[in-house]
Amino acid sequence: MANQSRRQFLKTTALIGAGITGISSKNLKAAPKNILDENRMGVLVDTTVCIGCRKCEWACKVAHNLPTPPIEAYDDRTVFKQMRRPDDKALTVVNEYPPKSSDEFPVDVKVQCMHCDHPACVSACIVGAFSKEENGSVIWDTNKCIGCRYCMVACPFQIPAFEFGKAFHPEIRKCDFCFNRTKEGKLPACVEICPMEALTYGKREELVKIAHEKIRLYPERYVNHVYGEYEVGGTSWLYLASRDFTELQFPKLGRNPAPGVTEAIQHGIFAYFVPPIALYALLGGVMWINKNRKKTSETE
Amino acid sequence: MENLMKPTPISKKFFTPGVIVLSIFAFIGIVFVILRLLFGLGAVTNLSNQYPWGIWIGIDVAAGVALAAGGFTTAALGHIMRKEEYHILVRPALLTAMLGYTFVALSVALDLGRYYYIWHPLIMWNGNSVLFEVGMCVMIYLFVLYIEFLPIVTERFIGRVNFPGFLKVLNNPVDKLLRLLDRTLNKVMFIFIIAGVVLSCLHQSSLGTLMVIAGPKMHPLWQTPILPLLFLLSAISVGFPMVIFESLITSRSFGLKPEMNLLSNLGSMVAPMLGIYLSFKIGDMVIRKTFIYLNEINTTSILFAIEVVIGIVVPLRIFLSPKLTKTPFGLFIGSALVIFGVLLNRINNFIVAYNPPYKFTPYFPSIGEIGVTLGFIALEVLLFRAFVMIFPIVSVPQYVTPQTKFTVRGA
Numbered sequence: 001m002a003n004q005s006r007r008q009f010l011k012t013t014a015l016i017g018a019g020i021t022g023i024s025s026k027n028l029k030a031a032p033k034n035i036l037d038e039n040r041m042g043v044l045v046d047t048t049v050c051i052g053c054r055k056c057e058w059a060c061k062v063a064h065n066l067p068t069p070p071i072e073a074y075d076d077r078t079v080f081k082q083m084r085r086p087d088d089k090a091l092t093v094v095n096e097y098p099p100k101s102s103d104e105f106p107v108d109v110k111v112q113c114m115h116c117d118h119p120a121c122v123s124a125c126i127v128g129a130f131s132k133e134e135n136g137s138v139i140w141d142t143n144k145c146i147g148c149r150y151c152m153v154a155c156p157f158q159i160p161a162f163e164f165g166k167a168f169h170p171e172i173r174k175c176d177f178c179f180n181r182t183k184e185g186k187l188p189a190c191v192e193i194c195p196m197e198a199l200t201y202g203k204r205e206e207l208v209k210i211a212h213e214k215i216r217l218y219p220e221r222y223v224n225h226v227y228g229e230y231e232v233g234g235t236s237w238l239y240l241a242s243r244d245f246t247e248l249q250f251p252k253l254g255r256n257p258a259p260g261v262t263e264a265i266q267h268g269i270f271a272y273f274v275p276p277i278a279l280y281a282l283l284g285g286v287m288w289i290n291k292n293r294k295k296t297s298e299t300e
Numbered sequence: 301m302e303n304l305m306k307p308t309p310i311s312k313k314f315f316t317p318g319v320i321v322l323s324i325f326a327f328i329g330i331v332f333v334i335l336r337l338l339f340g341l342g343a344v345t346n347l348s349n350q351y352p353w354g355i356w357i358g359i360d361v362a363a364g365v366a367l368a369a370g371g372f373t374t375a376a377l378g379h380i381m382r383k384e385e386y387h388i389l390v391r392p393a394l395l396t397a398m399l400g401y402t403f404v405a406l407s408v409a410l411d412l413g414r415y416y417y418i419w420h421p422l423i424m425w426n427g428n429s430v431l432f433e434v435g436m437c438v439m440i441y442l443f444v445l446y447i448e449f450l451p452i453v454t455e456r457f458i459g460r461v462n463f464p465g466f467l468k469v470l471n472n473p474v475d476k477l478l479r480l481l482d483r484t485l486n487k488v489m490f491i492f493i494i495a496g497v498v499l500s501c502l503h504q505s506s507l508g509t510l511m512v513i514a515g516p517k518m519h520p521l522w523q524t525p526i527l528p529l530l531f532l533l534s535a536i537s538v539g540f541p542m543v544i545f546e547s548l549i550t551s552r553s554f555g556l557k558p559e560m561n562l563l564s565n566l567g568s569m570v571a572p573m574l575g576i577y578l579s580f581k582i583g584d585m586v587i588r589k590t591f592i593y594l595n596e597i598n599t600t601s602i603l604f605a606i607e608v609v610i611g612i613v614v615p616l617r618i619f620l621s622p623k624l625t626k627t628p629f630g631l632f633i634g635s636a637l638v639i640f641g642v643l644l645n646r647i648n649n650f651i652v653a654y655n656p657p658y659k660f661t662p663y664f665p666s667i668g669e670i671g672v673t674l675g676f677i678a679l680e681v682l683l684f685r686a687f688v689m690i691f692p693i694v695s696v697p698q699y700v701t702p703q704t705k706f707t708v709r710g711a
């Protein structure tokens with residue numbers, strides 16, 4: 001009999017466990033449906049075409065009203081001596097990686113927010129200041145942000161930057177895919193200015209096809225890897241390169257969306273408030289039993 | 301000689317040399333707080349786009365929440381398990397939790413780039429965000445803690461409301477109000493006590509989920525999907541040691557005799573919890589095969605080893621020894637080590653393990669950050685001292701003895 005009930009107990013616990021995981025995986029899929037809009041846009045960056053003219057850096061600053069030196073100043077190639085990262089004053093930067101042998105070219109890599117399909121920043125933001133738009137952009141709302149910087153902790157590409165120098169109303173800054181321009185049918189500023197057409201703006205699905213076609217046609221020119229196709233569940237920005245991406249300081253990331261694990265855990269602990277309420281009931285029961293036990297032992 | 305333990309405000313001189321040193325620390329901390337508010341985070345901290353979170357989150361918030369776990373563990377023991385004999389430990393633990401969480405909230409506010417928007421999560425919800433959930437739980441729990449503390453306030457002031465001057469007219473109504481409050485609270489308090497324990501379990505574990513989203517940015521020795529469980533287990537393990545530690549220090553500082561019986565019993569409960577925590581920590585390491593990172597000797601692996609050996613294994617051994625748990629010294633060292641272990645664990649998780657792919661200068665806390673952290677701790681201790689002198693929190697023996705008859709007046 002005791003055995004029976006124990007087995008029963010195990011069965012129920014297993015069921016509850018399955019229920020929780022079931023619920024959580026459902027929640028994962030039930031993320032905002034526009035996230036995987038088939039018509040979402042993207043940019044294909046062909047690093048073998050980029051010449052490191054840094055015009056995109058200038059155009060991006062102009063488009064976002066950020067202070068910038070005149071465009072001629074960007075011809076200065078000494079900046080390539082150091083690796084740079086996008087920050088609160090520059091939403092995109094180009095880095096150059098020297099050739100490995102004399103018959104090779106240096107590789108220039110433009111860096112900015114990748115506009116992930118399942119963005120960690122969107123999942124992490126405490127107040128939902130980050131949102132994934134239908135066209136693929138991940139944008140930030142200054143009216144919500146409280147400046148906790150959890151989005152920065154979460155982003156696998158280490159992109160969002162914060163205005164640490166500002167005492168009042170500091171902002172989180174990152175590439176917004178020129179949301180205000182694309183909304184009006186314009187190209188992103190960096191894409192528009194690029195003299196080499198290293199950047200291609202288009203439907204993400206088509207860009208993936210184009211990228212693979214290029215690899216097929218010129219196998220000696222590219223490594224067989226479209227960075228961003230599967231990384232952290234896919235990103236809107238896609239990269240082609242002649243070298244292994246780790247040599248170009250791209251982070252090595254798996255295929256799972258960055259927020260997947262936390263959201264599963266989170267929704268497991270909170271699944272429809274069942275676990276907290278169950279715990280509450282359990283503790284209440286224990287308290288009540290102990291109270292009564294005390295009473296009876298006192299009257300004895 | 302009857303020896304009844306009753307919570308009583310402790311009458312002693314407030315200012316002692318120790319208090320003066322603490323006040324200096326508190327003052328320095330406040331100065332840095334003002335500088336941060338005037339000139340921004342960048343002016344006072346070493347935070348950067350590479351290291352967005354520093355010790356204000358790692359120590360003041362994460363460790364602060366863990367070390368306030370004495371509040372819910374003793375509440376569970378005293379109120380839910382109804383172990384009446386431990387009741388004298390509940391009030392000091394409650395006070396520590398209340399002050400602890402208050403300072404957690406202050407530290408969060410200070411660390412927010414836009415502290416004046418701290419109320420935003422109340423109306424702007426993102427249920428997918430772990431931080432949202434931690435924030436909500438901590439906020440509600442803080443509220444619960446204040447409610448749990450109210451009976452101590454009413455107990456102190458019922459029949460003793462004594463406003464000076466023209467405010468005298470208020471004496472009666474306030475007293476009535478306090479009595480009403482006391483009666484209602486008495487009936488509903490169990491709701492808040494259980495809620496406090498549930499909320500604690502929730503946010504103690506969610507605090508562990510917080511860093512999971514950082515993914516490969518976190519060192520594999522700490523990055524694991526069972527982080528929430530490890531955080532909960534470690535919080536439960538550190539609850540009683542925190543109570544023991546404080547009780548020993550309080551009795552020392554006020555010249556009272558420590559309640560060795562109770563503290564030893566409490567101590568004997570620490571070992572099983574530490575054991576469970578340790579087994580999950582080791583089990584996780586074996587399953588994920590992360591012990592390979594211990595082969596390379598560097599800061600990270602050394603800190604991990606210290607965390608496990610000094611912070612868990614050694615105190616576990618101490619608490620397993622019935623001889624050592626019977627002495628104040630053994631209890632003190634054991635508790636201090638557990639506290640140290642959990643503190644280091646939180647620092648490790650939030651700071652040491654955070655290893656961003658692109659970095660320029662490694663993070664080390666600035667003078668300003670350290671100043672604020674020390675200042676807040678000092679303020680907390682000072683407030684604790686002030687509270688136990690104002691409110692009936694620490695239980696002292698009430699000698700109901702006929703001896704008074706024989707005392708010579710004026711002696």
Ligand code: SF4
Nearest residue numbers: 113114116120121155
């Ligand atoms: S790259 Fe970072 S900031 Fe950009 S969408 Fe992805 S997670 Fe967000």
Ligand code: SF4
Nearest residue numbers: 125145146148149151
């Ligand atoms: S800093 Fe702002 S955008 Fe980033 S997570 Fe916090 S509230 Fe959201």
Ligand code: SF4
Nearest residue numbers: 060092175178188190
């Ligand atoms: S898409 Fe717009 S915001 Fe992003 S890097 Fe290009 S110009 Fe800058």
